[in-house]
Amino acid sequence: MEFAIKASGFSAIFFVFAIFFFVFSTASEFIFEKMDFVEFLTSPEWYPTSLSNKRYGTLALLAGTVSVTGLAMLIAVPLGLGSALFISEFTSGVVKEGLKITIELLAAIPSVVWGFIGLAVMNPLIIEVFDAPIGLNVLNGGIILGLMSVPIMTTIAEDALKAVPDSYREASLALGATRWQTAHKVLFPAARSGLLAAVLLGVGRAIGETMAVLMATGHAVQIPGSPLDSVRTLTATIAAELGETAAGSDHYQALFAVGVLLFLLTFGVNLAADLIVRGRSAR
Amino acid sequence: MVSASPMIEVENLSVNYAGKPALDQLTLDVRRNEILAVIGPANSGKTTLLNCINRMIETIPSASVSGTVKVDGHNVAEYRDPSLLRRRIGMVFPLPVGLPMTVYENVTFAPRMAGEKDRTVLDETVQRCLKQSALWDEVKDRLDDLGTRLSGGQQQRLTIARALSLNPEILCLDEFSIAVDPVTTMKIEEVLKELNENMTIVVVTNLVLQAKRLAHRTALLLRGKLVEVGDNEVIFSRQTADARTFQYVQGLFG
Numbered sequence: 001m002e003f004a005i006k007a008s009g010f011s012a013i014f015f016v017f018a019i020f021f022f023v024f025s026t027a028s029e030f031i032f033e034k035m036d037f038v039e040f041l042t043s044p045e046w047y048p049t050s051l052s053n054k055r056y057g058t059l060a061l062l063a064g065t066v067s068v069t070g071l072a073m074l075i076a077v078p079l080g081l082g083s084a085l086f087i088s089e090f091t092s093g094v095v096k097e098g099l100k101i102t103i104e105l106l107a108a109i110p111s112v113v114w115g116f117i118g119l120a121v122m123n124p125l126i127i128e129v130f131d132a133p134i135g136l137n138v139l140n141g142g143i144i145l146g147l148m149s150v151p152i153m154t155t156i157a158e159d160a161l162k163a164v165p166d167s168y169r170e171a172s173l174a175l176g177a178t179r180w181q182t183a184h185k186v187l188f189p190a191a192r193s194g195l196l197a198a199v200l201l202g203v204g205r206a207i208g209e210t211m212a213v214l215m216a217t218g219h220a221v222q223i224p225g226s227p228l229d230s231v232r233t234l235t236a237t238i239a240a241e242l243g244e245t246a247a248g249s250d251h252y253q254a255l256f257a258v259g260v261l262l263f264l265l266t267f268g269v270n271l272a273a274d275l276i277v278r279g280r281s282a283r
Numbered sequence: 284m285v286s287a288s289p290m291i292e293v294e295n296l297s298v299n300y301a302g303k304p305a306l307d308q309l310t311l312d313v314r315r316n317e318i319l320a321v322i323g324p325a326n327s328g329k330t331t332l333l334n335c336i337n338r339m340i341e342t343i344p345s346a347s348v349s350g351t352v353k354v355d356g357h358n359v360a361e362y363r364d365p366s367l368l369r370r371r372i373g374m375v376f377p378l379p380v381g382l383p384m385t386v387y388e389n390v391t392f393a394p395r396m397a398g399e400k401d402r403t404v405l406d407e408t409v410q411r412c413l414k415q416s417a418l419w420d421e422v423k424d425r426l427d428d429l430g431t432r433l434s435g436g437q438q439q440r441l442t443i444a445r446a447l448s449l450n451p452e453i454l455c456l457d458e459f460s461i462a463v464d465p466v467t468t469m470k471i472e473e474v475l476k477e478l479n480e481n482m483t484i485v486v487v488t489n490l491v492l493q494a495k496r497l498a499h500r501t502a503l504l505l506r507g508k509l510v511e512v513g514d515n516e517v518i519f520s521r522q523t524a525d526a527r528t529f530q531y532v533q534g535l536f537g
């Protein structure tokens with residue numbers, strides 16, 4: 001039994017390293033021999049299939065990811081933290097349990113279903129409401145991703161609020177603070193690092209999401225000028241193009257380099273979340 | 284001492300937690316400007332009584348309350364906003380709860396939540412309350428330290444300072460000395476005697492001798508019922524109205 005647990009623990013670590021090693025080694029020839037670092041990171045031109053003028057700039061893709069993720073967070077942070085606060089502080093008993101289960105069910109909706117909602121519901125709605133030429137854009141992807149990130153944020157944030165000792169609530173209320181003041185002035189500061197971790201995990205979730213953004217954001221590789229512009233994210237690019245490249249080709253390797261970039265990005269976000277949580281428990 | 288009506292009037296107060304009785308038909312007055320001690324073994328309902336006075340009992344979903352509590356002649360149930368009631372009653376808990384903020388912010392928390400923004404008023408409040416709680420000399424250079432950095436005894440005095448910040452008419456303390464060293468306990472007892480000049484004080488204590496030292500009158504609770512309340516001269520004599528009071532005070536049970 002002990003052996004089985006150890007083995008599964010080590011294999012999990014092994015697989016993480018193996019995956020990173022595979023991605024990195026596939027991309028390494030491209031990264032170290034063919035790629036122009038400056039172009040890769042600063043050029044918005046991604047023309048991997050052009051015959052005369054191949055370009056491997058990821059700036060537009062990065063801008064796509066950042067804009068969709070940023071908009072998603074504008075939606076997810078207030079919704080996620082707000083519902084965590086509501087569930088933790090303003091409900092009890094059956095209502096509380098019911099809401100928690102509902103939120104967890106939301107987390108279980110497959111991302112392709114969210115993408116489908118983006119395509120079939122949001123797309124015509126955005127065209128209608130904003131008079132946009134196309135409804136598959138930053139706004140659509142941001143809303144869908146935002147809603148997708150709400151459950152994980154709510155769950156983690158609710159845990160963080162629950163971890164605040166009841167004695168803080170009692171002391172604050174007994175001093176004549178209202179429940180809102182208590183939440184705002186005592187609970188939020190006390191749970192600050194846990195709430196930040198919740199937000200960062202939501203960000204990580206949004207950056208790494210592929211299927212829903214692939215379906216909801218359109219496909220134009222460009223730095224968006226407005227939320228109604230169509231964009232392409234890092235993940236969507238990999239998903240859309242990898243199947244059509246020959247293994248070992250420059251394009252194929254370039255997509256793996258995009259994968260490395262994505263990996264570093266999500267790794268950075270998760271590491272930040274982790275350090276924050278650790279910082280809290282160390283105190 | 285102008286008005287003769289009691290500061291707190293508890294009448295037929297009963298509390299159940301999920302059907303389990305904690306207070307049973309309790310009737311008890313707290314006179315203006317007295318120190319009333321409430322003694323009794325663990326689980327006799329002392330904390331529950333305090334929670335009914337400032338309506339913190341409502342924050343416990345399983346609790347159901349019947350009977351009335353009046354503060355200064357007004358039924359506490361009639362406050363539309365319980366915050367307004369709680370601002371009139373300072374409350375000190377058994378274990379010091381430094382809110383996760385600085386000493387200064389701890390003491391000014393209640394006034395700030397009540398809408399006070401004037402920095403000079405807040406500065407004065409900090410000085411007054413920390414002096415009243417005999418903490419000023421020890422922390423006057425540490426006002427911007429986290430409250431939780433203070434020693435246990437200092438933290439308990441900080442919570443007393445905090446409880447005084449809105450100039451309450453009533454101060455309730457729930458077994459305040461449970462986590463405090465004897466020297467600090469004595470300091471706090473001196474503080475309470477001074478505060479008593481213009482404040483009504485209810486001290487819940489598990490220390491019979493503390494009740495004897497500190498209070499004018501003492502009430503004994505037993506399993507949610509009032510056994511006896513009376514002047515300390517009576518409660519701590521052989522002439523108690525109820526034999527159980529004598530036994531409890533003598534340490535024969537509990």
Ligand SMILES: Nc1ncnc2c1ncn2[C@@H]1O[C@H](COP(=O)(O)OP(=O)(O)O)[C@@H](O)[C@H]1O
Binds near residue numbers: 305329331332343
């Ligand atoms: N939050 C609560 N939920 C359920 N039962 C409680 C709660 N608080 C107190 N009780 C019960 O009510 C009774 C009185 O408790 P309490 O007022 O805390 O007594 P004391 O302060 O004298 O020790 C005890 O039996 C206790 O177990």
Ligand SMILES: [Mg+2]
Binds near residue numbers: 329330331457
């Ligand atoms: Mg108690």
